Each structure stands twice: as structure tokens, then as C-alpha cells.
Amino acid sequence: MARQRIAPGSHGDITYTALRKRPGGKPERLARVGNTHRDREGRPAKPDAWLASTNVRDKDGRKRQVARQGARKEQALAALLAALADRHAPTTADIRATTLVVDLADLWRAHVERAGQVSTETLKLYRLTLDRHIKPGVLAELQVREVNAGTVHDFLSGLIDPETGRGRGSAKTARTVLRGMFELAVRNDAVKVNPVRQADRVQAPTKAVRRIEKEKKGHLTASEIDAVLATAASPAWQHRDLADLLHFLNGTGVRIGEALALTWERVDLDASTVEIGGHTVVRVKGEGLRIEEHGSTKSFDRTLTLPAAVASRLLERRVGQGNNPLGVVFPTPAYGTRGGTTLRDVPNTTKEIRKVFEAAGVTLPKGQGSHLFRHTVGTILLQKGVPIRDVSNQLGHVATKTTTDLYASRKTVARAAAEHL
Known part of the structure; x- marks a missing residue:
């Protein structure tokens, strides 16, 4: 009787092979003779590891072998099954007009993760949006072909509180995620047009928008800056090692993640310059903290000139810091068992900075x-008349429009304008 052919996307029987590790070489396969294992010379040998393998017939009809090792049979089997599950995971080629939105969400997420074109923090935000809003939302059980501009608009509108305007940020991110999902569906011919692009943008009530913008905007006065910096340098806060970091943030305007990822090799104390951007501290699940070569925007690489006072503080810090295996300028504080040799976590450091503001008696705007x-x-x-392009470069914005929208007040007329009129 002919052996039954493996169905596409399935695997055959799993076999186990005993292995003996050899120094500096590939593991040796042991032959089973009766109840014992023997090496290539026929001598009895005890297995050091096991190899679990099987033949897989992929969806293209071709048969391929998949194998994984483990210290015990159970570990080898678990590794093999995990590899098979990953190999047989749905691909974007499986997207059809009848695909449910909840399934499209998983396919798009896997596609984005494989592409590796967004930062770890952005991936976290996308995952949160999928898990919190889209997958349990009203669109989830609809087929891709059933989603139109109206249903998208209604879904996004439901994320915003009509009275307070809360949820504007969630709706904006959800729109970005949905647009990406349906772009993938369009590329796979599941739908002809992207309904998210056709949907009207959701707006919060004018009063709510004004209130939110008022809460978000704001800057420190000279006296507030002095109070915060003095508090960070006080004996009660010296062990937290925040004074130099706050002086650096105040003298450069860089993002907190950029500052915590800064290494000494990118600081030129002779020229009083520092290379910023392209690196930030992120926390990766299962790995911990690491410096990642991604920034908040696409044009974040820049060289900044340090104010004299900040350059002086960094020079003193470099001399007094001592051994620092990571080479970072602002590692964890040198107290406890860590000894100031690990990366600082952005959220935890931000919480500590908020406590410094509170101790200094400076009220922070919400968020x-x-x-x-x-x-x-x-x-x-x-306010001092620095050209908008120079301010944008200092802050690492992709476009001057971002700088203008965030920091330029339309109620304040520039002096340069008066001089030309």
C-alpha cells in the first residue's frame, strides 16, 4: 500500500535522534543498538542532547525538513512544535474579502513586526491599540468587504467623549492602525479601496479641544527652572543623580529617551558639542532595557552645541564618573547593588523628575x-527671535510646521516682522 501523501501545510511523523556534543564541532549523531546508543566507532555513548525532526509539506507543495534540538526529548519536541506553529502561521496571502477584521488585525501586526520599520515604542502603541480598541471593537467581527467609510467614522467617533474630548489621541492612533490594516488588504486584492482614507476625520468639540490644548501647552519660567535645578542638586536628592540630567535637558531641549541613550563617544567636550538622535532607551519584553537605533522622527540625527554651563558640568561628570561599562552619560544612580552601570528606564526616570518638580513647589501641567x-x-x-528652521533642527523635528504648531504663538508678533513693515 502506498504511503499517504502529506497534505499541504501539514507535517509527517516526528522522529528523534540522540546527539553527543563534541568540543568545537557539530554534535555527533548516535546510533541506537538495542537498548544502548553507540558512536561512529561502535562504542557505547550517553546522549547529551536530542534532535526532533519531521518533514513538512509547505503550501507550495514542496517538502522540507524541519528540526530542532533540546537537552531532553521533551524540550526538542517543544522547540520543534513552536517552529512548526510559526512556519504555518497565516500569511498576508491569506487575506480575502471575507477575512474578519479581527484576523486582519493579527496579520497586519505580524507584517509590521517582520518589516522592522517602526521603533519598539511604536510597536507597543500599535499592539495596545489593537488589543484595547480594534480587536474587541464593533468592527472586529465584520468582514473586510463589509467595512466602509461610514462604519470607520462611527467607530472612531465612539472613542472620543463628546463632552470632555478625551480619547482624541486613541482615535488618532486607531485611525493610523486601521489605515495600515486596510492598505494591506488593498495590496492583497481583498478590497479595491481603503475605507479609512475615505472616512471623514473625527473632530472633538471646539471647547474640549481648546481645553485640552491649554492643558498641554506651557513652559517653565526662569524662577521655576532655578527652583527645580536647585532641588535636584540638594542633599535630599543627590543620591538620585538627576541634577546633571536636568541641566542637560534644560540646556538642549532633547527628548528624555535621547538623553538617557547618550554615550560618551558622541560627546565632544573639546568642541562643546554632542551628537543627538538615532538612539533611545526602550524596554523590550523578555529582554529588558536596551539602546535602540530609532528616534521619534525621521530627521532626528543632529549635532548640538552645548551651553558653556552644561559643557562644564559634563566635563566634571566625565572625570568623576569612573568606570562605566555601557559608556552612557546618564546611567542608573550609583547606589545600591547596581553601581550606576545599567540603563535608566524612561518611565521611571520621568516619575522621579515629576517628584523633583513637586518637591520644588512647581506645578506641572497635566500629562x-x-x-x-x-x-x-x-x-x-x-521668543528670542531664533529662526524657526534653527529651532526645528535643535529639537529634531521633521518639519518646521511641527515646531510652529507646538511652540509659536499667533498672538505674539515677531519683532522681525515689525522691522520689515
């Missing part, structure tokens, strides 16, 4: 923290 130094730098530079 603000270390980023308030960045707002202050942008606002002050514009």
Missing part, C-alpha cells in the same frame, strides 16, 4: 514631566 524642559527650550528660542 507633563521631563518634556516640559523641551517645551521651554522651543518656546524661549522662538
Whole structure:
């Protein structure tokens, strides 16, 4: 009787092979003779590891072998099954007009993760949006072909509180995610047009928008800056090692993640310059903290000139810091068992900075923290007549429009304008 052919997308029987590790070489396969295992010379040998393998017939009809090792049979089997599950995971080629939105969400997420074109923090935000809003939302059980501009608009509108305007940020991110999902569906001929692009943008009530914008905007006064910096340098806060970091944020306007990822090799103390951007500290699930070569925008690489006071502080810090295996300028504080040799976590450091503000008696606008130094730098530079392009370069914005929208007040007329009129 002919052996039954493996169905496409399935695998055959799983076999196990005993292995003996050899120093500096590939593991040796052991032959089973009766109840014992023997090496190639026929001598009895005890297995050091096991190899689980099987033949897989992929969806293109071709048969391929998949194998994984483990210290025990159970571990080898678990590794093999995990590899098979990953190999047989749905691909974007499986997207059809009848695909459910909840399934499209998983396919798009896998596609984005494989592409590796967005930062870890952006991936976290996308996952959160999918899990919190889209997959359990009203669109989830609809087929891709059943989604239109109206249903998208209604879904996004439902994320915003009509009275307070809360949820504007969630709706904006959800729109971005949905647009990406349906772009993938369009590329796979599941639908002809992207309904998200056709949907009207959802707007919060004017009063709510004004209130939210008022809460978000703001900058520190000179007296507030002095109070915060003095508090960070006080004996009660010295062990937290925040004074130099706050001086650096106040003197450059960089993002907190950029500052915590800064290494000494990108600081030129002789020229009083620092290379910023392209690196930030992120927390990766299962790995911990790491410096990643991604920034908040596409034009974040820039060289900044340090104010004399900041350059002086960094010079003192470099001399007194001692051994620093990671080479970062602002590692964890040198207390406890860590000894100041690990990366600082952005959220935890931001919480500590908020506590410094509280101790200094400075009230923070809602949702603000270390980023308030960045707002202050942008606002002050514009108020002093620094060209918008230079301010945009200092802050690492992709376009001057971002700088103008965030920091330039339309109620304040520039002196340069008066001189030309």
C-alpha cells in the first residue's frame, strides 16, 4: 500500500535522534543498538542532547525538513512544535474579502513586526491599540468587504467623549492602525479601496479641544527652572543623580529617551558639542532595557552645541564618573547593588523628575514631566527671535510646521516682522 501523501501545510511523523556534543564541532549523531546508543566507532555513548525532526509539506507543495534540538526529548519536541506553529502561521496571502477584521488585525501586526520599520515604542502603541480598541471593537467581527467609510467614522467617533474630548489621541492612533490594516488588504486584492482614507476625520468639540490644548501647552519660567535645578542638586536628592540630567535637558531641549541613550563617544567636550538622535532607551519584553537605533522622527540625527554651563558640568561628570561599562552619560544612580552601570528606564526616570518638580513647589501641567524642559527650550528660542528652521533642527523635528504648531504663538508678533513693515 502506498504511503499517504502529506497534505499541504501539514507535517509527517516526528522522529528523534540522540546527539553527543563534541568540543568545537557539530554534535555527533548516535546510533541506537538495542537498548544502548553507540558512536561512529561502535562504542557505547550517553546522549547529551536530542534532535526532533519531521518533514513538512509547505503550501507550495514542496517538502522540507524541519528540526530542532533540546537537552531532553521533551524540550526538542517543544522547540520543534513552536517552529512548526510559526512556519504555518497565516500569511498576508491569506487575506480575502471575507477575512474578519479581527484576523486582519493579527496579520497586519505580524507584517509590521517582520518589516522592522517602526521603533519598539511604536510597536507597543500599535499592539495596545489593537488589543484595547480594534480587536474587541464593533468592527472586529465584520468582514473586510463589509467595512466602509461610514462604519470607520462611527467607530472612531465612539472613542472620543463628546463632552470632555478625551480619547482624541486613541482615535488618532486607531485611525493610523486601521489605515495600515486596510492598505494591506488593498495590496492583497481583498478590497479595491481603503475605507479609512475615505472616512471623514473625527473632530472633538471646539471647547474640549481648546481645553485640552491649554492643558498641554506651557513652559517653565526662569524662577521655576532655578527652583527645580536647585532641588535636584540638594542633599535630599543627590543620591538620585538627576541634577546633571536636568541641566542637560534644560540646556538642549532633547527628548528624555535621547538623553538617557547618550554615550560618551558622541560627546565632544573639546568642541562643546554632542551628537543627538538615532538612539533611545526602550524596554523590550523578555529582554529588558536596551539602546535602540530609532528616534521619534525621521530627521532626528543632529549635532548640538552645548551651553558653556552644561559643557562644564559634563566635563566634571566625565572625570568623576569612573568606570562605566555601557559608556552612557546618564546611567542608573550609583547606589545600591547596581553601581550606576545599567540603563535608566524612561518611565521611571520621568516619575522621579515629576517628584523633583513637586518637591520644588512647581506645578506641572497635566500629562507633563521631563518634556516640559523641551517645551521651554522651543518656546524661549522662538521668543528670542531664533529662526524657526534653527529651532526645528535643535529639537529634531521633521518639519518646521511641527515646531510652529507646538511652540509659536499667533498672538505674539515677531519683532522681525515689525522691522520689515
